[in-house]
Amino acid sequence: MTTALKISTTAPFTDTPPPLGEVVAEYRIAAGDAIAYRVTAGQYIQIIDVEGSQCSDFLAFGGDRHHDPLDATVTRTLTGLAVPQAGLPSKVFAQSMQPLVEVVQDTCGCHDSFLLACTARYYEDAGYPGHPSCSDNFNRVLAPYGIAPRPGWPALNFFYNTSVDGHGAIGFEEPLSRPGDYVLLLAHQDLLCASSACPDDIDPANGWHPTPIHVRIYAAGQSFARAIGRRAAADFPLRMTQDSAFTPSIRQLTDDLGEYNGFWVPRSFAYQGDQAEYWALRQRAALMDLSALRKFEVRGKDAFALLQYAFSRNLAKLAPGQAAYGCLLNPHGGIVDDGIVFCFGPTHYRYVGNGDTDGDWLQKVAQEQGWSVTVEAVSDRLHNLALQGPLSRDMLKTLVPEVAELGYFNFIETQIHGIPVLISRTGYTGELGYELFVHPQDGAALWEILLAAGEPLGMLPLGMKALDRARIEAGLLAQSYEFDDLTSPYQAGIGWAVAMKKPDFMGKAALEAIRRQPPRVAVGLVLEGPEVAAHGQPVFAAGERWRVGQITSATFSPVLKASIAMAQVVPDYAEPGTMVEVGLLDGLKRRVQATVGPLAAFDPTKSRVRA
Amino acid sequence: MNDFTVLQPWDMAGADGLVAARALFGESVDRLAPFQSMETTLEGLPCAVLRLCDRNFRVTYPGPFDQRVAALNLNLWVKRLDWLGAIALPAESLPAIAAQATVRAPHRLSSLPLHRAVPAQVVQIAVLIWHHPLGDRSIVELHLARPQIEAFWSLIQASNGSSVSLTTALT
Numbered sequence: 218m219t220t221a222l223k224i225s226t227t228a229p230f231t232d233t234p235p236p237l238g239e240v241v242a243e244y245r246i247a248a249g250d251a252i253a254y255r256v257t258a259g260q261y262i263q264i265i266d267v268e269g270s271q272c273s274d275f276l277a278f279g280g281d282r283h284h285d286p287l288d289a290t291v292t293r294t295l296t297g298l299a300v301p302q303a304g305l306p307s308k309v310f311a312q313s314m315q316p317l318v319e320v321v322q323d324t325c326g327c328h329d330s331f332l333l334a335c336t337a338r339y340y341e342d343a344g345y346p347g348h349p350s351c352s353d354n355f356n357r358v359l360a361p362y363g364i365a366p367r368p369g370w371p372a373l374n375f376f377y378n379t380s381v382d383g384h385g386a387i388g389f390e391e392p393l394s395r396p397g398d399y400v401l402l403l404a405h406q407d408l409l410c411a412s413s414a415c416p417d418d419i420d421p422a423n424g425w426h427p428t429p430i431h432v433r434i435y436a437a438g439q440s441f442a443r444a445i446g447r448r449a450a451a452d453f454p455l456r457m458t459q460d461s462a463f464t465p466s467i468r469q470l471t472d473d474l475g476e477y478n479g480f481w482v483p484r485s486f487a488y489q490g491d492q493a494e495y496w497a498l499r500q501r502a503a504l505m506d507l508s509a510l511r512k513f514e515v516r517g518k519d520a521f522a523l524l525q526y527a528f529s530r531n532l533a534k535l536a537p538g539q540a541a542y543g544c545l546l547n548p549h550g551g552i553v554d555d556g557i558v559f560c561f562g563p564t565h566y567r568y569v570g571n572g573d574t575d576g577d578w579l580q581k582v583a584q585e586q587g588w589s590v591t592v593e594a595v596s597d598r599l600h601n602l603a604l605q606g607p608l609s610r611d612m613l614k615t616l617v618p619e620v621a622e623l624g625y626f627n628f629i630e631t632q633i634h635g636i637p638v639l640i641s642r643t644g645y646t647g648e649l650g651y652e653l654f655v656h657p658q659d660g661a662a663l664w665e666i667l668l669a670a671g672e673p674l675g676m677l678p679l680g681m682k683a684l685d686r687a688r689i690e691a692g693l694l695a696q697s698y699e700f701d702d703l704t705s706p707y708q709a710g711i712g713w714a715v716a717m718k719k720p721d722f723m724g725k726a727a728l729e730a731i732r733r734q735p736p737r738v739a740v741g742l743v744l745e746g747p748e749v750a751a752h753g754q755p756v757f758a759a760g761e762r763w764r765v766g767q768i769t770s771a772t773f774s775p776v777l778k779a780s781i782a783m784a785q786v787v788p789d790y791a792e793p794g795t796m797v798e799v800g801l802l803d804g805l806k807r808r809v810q811a812t813v814g815p816l817a818a819f820d821p822t823k824s825r826v827r828a
Numbered sequence: 829m830n831d832f833t834v835l836q837p838w839d840m841a842g843a844d845g846l847v848a849a850r851a852l853f854g855e856s857v858d859r860l861a862p863f864q865s866m867e868t869t870l871e872g873l874p875c876a877v878l879r880l881c882d883r884n885f886r887v888t889y890p891g892p893f894d895q896r897v898a899a900l901n902l903n904l905w906v907k908r909l910d911w912l913g914a915i916a917l918p919a920e921s922l923p924a925i926a927a928q929a930t931v932r933a934p935h936r937l938s939s940l941p942l943h944r945a946v947p948a949q950v951v952q953i954a955v956l957i958w959h960h961p962l963g964d965r966s967i968v969e970l971h972l973a974r975p976q977i978e979a980f981w982s983l984i985q986a987s988n989g990s991s992v993s994l995t996t997a998l999t
Contacts, residue, residue: 305933305934471934472933472934472935472936473933473934474934484934485861487934487935487936488936488940488941488944489861490860490861490862490863490864491861492858492859492860492861492864493859493861493864496859747843747844747846747847747883748843773882775858775859778855778858
């Protein structure tokens with residue numbers, strides 16, 4: 218039974234995204250209304266925000282008598298998330314702690330699990346007695362199923378944009394959902410569900426104008442890839458999380474994958490653990506999937522001019538076959554992104570960075586300068602592995618002998634067992650190592666070849682947990698932690714990568730001023746005791762109440778047997794040996810002494826990567 | 829019928845949990861990830877150390893482990909949890925137990941290697957399954973809430989057709 222009109226599946230809807238698979242039922246919820254509907258275990262529920270900025274509160278009841286309702290508190294507790302995400306963990310639980318549904322896809326990523334579906338009381342308190350509410354609508358549509366009414370229903374409120382501020386106040390704003398955004402749920406048991414198109418028109422919760430919600434039910438037995446939809450910029454298309462060429466092989470070895478920069482990446486490998494992976498990296502060799510990097514081909518007669526202007530390093534010093542680490546800059550000297558430029562010749566370079574928008578930025582700079590150059594995104598044609606560790610050269614030269622002579626930040630184009638690869642002597646670990654770029658069609662084969670070649674040397678595949686530990690030890694930057702577009706290279710600790718002697722480049726005037734007196738500079742800290750700091754925690758002058766900086770990244774270093782951190786502090790406190798205090802917890806309850814040192818706590822002279 | 833012996837492991841945890849573990853068992857203990865274990869000796873007695881979290885460890889040790897820890901004068905607790913018990917079975921019983929068990933991702937139970945543990949559920953009973961050596965044998969050590977040990981024992985015997993392998997508990 219449903220209280221809403223079930224739409225014929227042949228009825229066309231031109232205002233919704235195309236179906237993802239075989240549809241067995243379809244409902245249009247009019248603005249301000251709600252429906253109840255049944256699904257069976259294995260079916261999928263797609264809840265679509267048709268016009269955007271519209272909340273859809275969701276209830277589900279498990280059990281043979283619908284006696285086991287969705288419980289947001291149970292869900293938050295078991296998942297450790299404010300709202301379940303596609304991937305791991307993704308399940309929505311009932312009061313019995315049994316999973317009801319699982320988030321398979323989500324193109325919005327901003328929902329609420331803390332507040333009730335809107336209630337009559339809310340509107341009464343706001344001066345609107347009698348205003349329709351989601352809770353009352355739910356009571357009406359659930360009554361035929363024997364569900365007792367409630368003044369307010371605790372629900373999972375899709376597209377409802379709520380937040381808790383630093384003072385504990387819960388606020389809400391216009392939803393972030395665009396037209397056609399959706400969540401796709403997999404039913405884990407036979408369920409009675411209810412969905413609303415929230416009637417709230419008295420505040421921004423639905424952008425002041427309630428609109429319809431569309432619900433599709435897909436047949437059981439279909440398979441939909443788990444994915445989170447993200448937009449790199451307002452004018453960029455939605456990008457769903459994807460597998461790299463290596464992910465199918467990696468899934469054989471672990472179920473612990475998380476979303477990183479649009480890809481599913483391993484966090485650690487089953488039965489290995491990040492500790493073993495870390496030590497394999499530091500003592501032998503490790504293999505990791507870094508396909509989430511973005512690659513752009515920069516070609517044309519002005520390719521050099523563009524990158525010489527937009528990138529921080531002096532590329533005049535680069536010969537074909539050489540690469541350089543640096544950053545893309547904006548006019549005020551902020552870091553757009555950090556990355557590596559590969560030189561194939563004066564009219565052909567490759568930029569490898571982190572962001573989908575990097576190519577757009579380069580193209581914009583080229584247009585403004587009137588340069589003849591093309592910037593082509595080739596990330597879908599180049600996936601990459603990193604083979605790192607003190608034995609990486611010994612291992613790789615058994616496959617590619619010329620690797621023995623490959624210098625630091627040099628690269629070659631070669632083959633491994635007939636597979637075309639670009640091998641660069643670069644990395645993100647502070648170890649001797651290489652990165653191997655390959656067409657995705659050859660990715661699985663390359664993974665197997667490298668894994669087999671590394672086994673006699675004790676090489677292990679490595680996940681992001683161990684990688685993060687290693688990169689912090691090595692003082693290597695991570696976007697959103699050490700830098701963003703308001704952070705200069707001098708503050709982030711890569712002032713050495715700015716070629717100030719270049720006649721002109723993006724942000725030069727601003728950086729000349731910043732270099733003389735950067736507001737903060739990057740340092741490494743070694744903390745006393747085993748406790749590990751966290752991003753954003755304050756750094757105080759010793760014995761003082763005032764801050765001199767903040768932590769950007771922190772970890773426990775197994776090789777140094779110490780709690781270490783990267784921090785950005787005012788210049789007066791950046792001298793090596795300076796004692797400062799890190800505020801743990803709330804920054805007040807516990808302070809731990811720390812000693813200022815080089816940004817790279819491990820091998821600060823980079824002797825290992827240059828070996 | 830109760831034809832098994834309930835073992836009582838030691839647990840230690842606290843801000844200095846890892847500091848204590850390194851002091852007692854050496855640096856190699858810090859190479860364990862959670863749910864990995866190692867065998868060593870402490871004051872001449874055999875000792876199996878299971879890391880449960882960054883600073884939480886469970887230790888099978890026949891001696892006064894609390895006294896060994898107390899001597900370090902560190903910030904942590906050490907005790908035998910009176911609501912927790914352990915039973916040990918031959919490693920050959922692992923496939924039969926695994927067949928009845930479910931684990932939550934990202935944990936895996938298939939072909940559980942030595943020196944590894946995994947939290948699992950056997951029917952409605954929560955159990956930590958730990959595969960590790962005991963002398964020259966390998967065993968599967970099962971940690972459960974004490975009130976559920978009897979029920980669990982009956983469960984695995986029944987589903988195994990009361991075969992000998994599951995009823996030969998190691999003590």
